[in-house]
Amino acid sequence: MSPEQDIPLWLALGVSILALLGAFLTLLGTIGLVQSFYQRIHAPTLGTSYGTASIVIASILFFSYVETRPVLHEVLIGIFITATTPVTLMLLGRAALYRDRAEGKDPVLPVDEQADAVFPITSSRPHRR
Amino acid sequence: MNTAILEWSLTIAQIMLGIAMLLATFRMVNGPRAQDKVLGLDALYVVAMLELLLFGLRSGSSIYFEAALVIAILGFVSTVALAKFLMRGEVIE
Numbered sequence: 050m051s052p053e054q055d056i057p058l059w060l061a062l063g064v065s066i067l068a069l070l071g072a073f074l075t076l077l078g079t080i081g082l083v084q085s086f087y088q089r090i091h092a093p094t095l096g097t098s099y100g101t102a103s104i105v106i107a108s109i110l111f112f113s114y115v116e117t118r119p120v121l122h123e124v125l126i127g128i129f130i131t132a133t134t135p136v137t138l139m140l141l142g143r144a145a146l147y148r149d150r151a152e153g154k155d156p157v158l159p160v161d162e163q164a165d166a167v168f169p170i171t172s173s174r175p176h177r178r
Numbered sequence: 179m180n181t182a183i184l185e186w187s188l189t190i191a192q193i194m195l196g197i198a199m200l201l202a203t204f205r206m207v208n209g210p211r212a213q214d215k216v217l218g219l220d221a222l223y224v225v226a227m228l229e230l231l232l233f234g235l236r237s238g239s240s241i242y243f244e245a246a247l248v249i250a251i252l253g254f255v256s257t258v259a260l261a262k263f264l265m266r267g268e269v270i271e
Contacts, residue, residue, distance in 0.1 A: 061180035065187035068232060072191035072198075075228060079198040079221055082205045086214055089205075093221035096198070096228070104228050108235050108243075115238060123243065126231070126250055130224065133254040137220060140261035145213040147265055 060114050067107035075100035087156055090142055097134040101127055188236045195229045216260045223253030 074095050081092025105127040112120040149156050202225055206218030227246045234242030259269050 056180050056184065058180050061184045064235070065184055068191040068235070069187050069194075071228065072194040072232070075225055076194045076198045076201075079201040079205075079225065082201060082218065082221060086211070086217070089214065090217060093202075093217070093224065096221065097224050100228060101224070104231050108231055111235055112240070122240075123231070126227070126243075126247055129247070129250050129254075130227075133250075134224075137254060137257040137261065140258055140265070141213060141216060141220070144261045144264035148211075148213065 056114065060110065064107045064111045067103045067110070071100040071103035071107070074103070086145055087142070090138055090145075094134060094138065097130050101130045185236070188232055192229060192232050192236075195225055195232065198225045199229065212264055216257060216264065219260070220253070220257045223249055223256075227253070 078093045078095030078097075078100065081095070082089050084092070105123045108123045109120060112123075146156070199222060202218050202222040204218075206215050206222055209215040209218055227249045230242045230246040230249065234240060234246070263269050
């Protein structure tokens, strides 16, 4: 943007607050990566939901004002991230659960039941095609 | 004046996202197990995409938007492929 073309105060404040909020929530989500795996897998979704949403809204506001027409192509990123994050984390969580069970420990069961739990996965590996 | 407010807060937001990228890279490099590393990579590409959106907001051009879209699509595909590999031992079966 050129310096002589100044933007109004409400736009500057709105875009600033949305961008700072989104960045702060994303930072909180990655700080949450310091736990055990099944607690850790929840944390980055703070960035993919609220962080992405507020930064996308900030971008839509700013470009709609600058180009003096509704600019909505950032919605594409929002929809895409919202639709794909559950799929990836679901697959990853199932893969992690499978790997834990293949090693003989089940993180879903309480500890005192783990000794006599039966893991059918360890006795016969799944068929590989 | 108002442009200065916007510039400064975008700088602070970019620094926060940079710290977030560092934390995700730390988890990706020395996650104790493979699924932790894949989760770190997933968080890293999402934060990188947000950083590119803020970069486009700062420079006022929409080229960075397309780069962010490409990162989002390829990151999804790579995480799904890695999760499938951890699950089955091969990607395409």
